[in-house]
Amino acid sequence: MADAVTVDELHPGDHACLTFTDPDERLDLVAEFVADGLHRGQRVICFTDSLSPDELAAELAMREVAAVAAIGSGQLTLYASHDAPAVEGGATAERMVALIAAERHRAARRGVPGLRVAADMCWAGRPMAVDQLLTFERQAASLFTDGRLTAICQYDRETFDAVTLAFAADAHHKTIAALAYHDTPLLRICRQHRPAGVRIAGEMDYTHLEPLGQALTEALRLDDNIHLNLTKLRFIDVTAATAIVQSALALPAPRRMTVSCPPPVAAVLEAVGAGQATQMSLQRQP
Known part of the structure; x- marks a missing residue:
């Protein structure tokens, strides 16, 4: 095998x-x-x-x-x-x-x-x-x-x-296979190699904070700057969005987090303070 x-x-x-x-x-x-x-x-x-x-x-x-x-x-x-x-x-x-x-x-x-x-x-x-x-x-x-x-x-x-x-x-x-932190029919969270960071697809809410935290912690350890690929994330709740923004706020200068996401996900991130996180850059993708 x-x-x-x-x-x-x-x-x-x-x-x-x-x-x-x-x-x-x-x-x-x-x-x-x-x-x-x-x-x-x-x-x-x-x-x-x-x-x-x-x-x-x-x-x-x-x-x-x-x-x-x-x-x-x-x-x-x-x-x-x-x-x-x-x-x-x-x-x-x-x-x-x-x-x-x-x-x-x-x-x-x-x-x-x-x-x-x-x-x-x-x-x-x-x-x-x-x-x-x-x-x-x-x-x-x-x-x-x-x-x-x-x-x-x-x-x-x-x-x-x-x-x-x-x-x-x-x-x-x-x-x-990609290194997966969470893999169910509803949600997949995995390591992204290029650009380095995390890729999340599906629907994510407060019940997924543990694998989300694990993935972000690993990226913080491995990568100078983090790319969070949410282009195939259909839904995110306030709790999960807050965890992402807080991770960006904790980045020491000059490290940055770039988040690629569809407009509805960007709206939730902005609602919980993404605009005040100078370490975070939002890239809206159709």
Whole structure:
């Protein structure tokens, strides 16, 4: 059974599986994976399917990854799954594995300290392509033996059935997930990597003060400045909003808390004193 780890716990040679339902959370984890590889001087390749390469580059840049510069230098390459040079004629297991093997060999020959691959597996979710999945994962496994390759294969739970997702999890050494402080159908509070802070989605009230406090305390410990991503928070009550504002007020200068949220959430935060918290910046998102 695969070990469950956070994205910053990956090591060279790891072959990891990321199953997701929230595209924004997936992009946060992929951005951290890419940024860490660039920081280490590794060659980084992203196969993208649900987004175009230009759209993925914009998403990475929005998450504070120096994607444009890395693409320009050749350190980072973004391929649409069906447009990669070695998969001309359409993505198949053999073609994808051949491309990764060639890039791994090229990186080693040039003295690059490793290759990182982030693969959006939606190409294998199309009709007549699911049978390629077993072949891809089995053939790709042989590329990790010398520790020069690290990869995350991403599976959208809305694209793949439960049997396929179970196979995907079993075919990888590790599974990746965001660090979650609270995870129920009503509310999810988790660590956000880029920009660093906390991401909260759903509906939050006074009954969630404990996981909220835990998440904010962790962010205060780890991050100089905190980004609180509330863009998918549908409801917040006065008690929870007050806890957020008080956390911002407790920040010593020059540390700051940036809160991205929809207008109704911003209105509640302002009603409990966000406007008086000079350490807090509200960014209203539609």
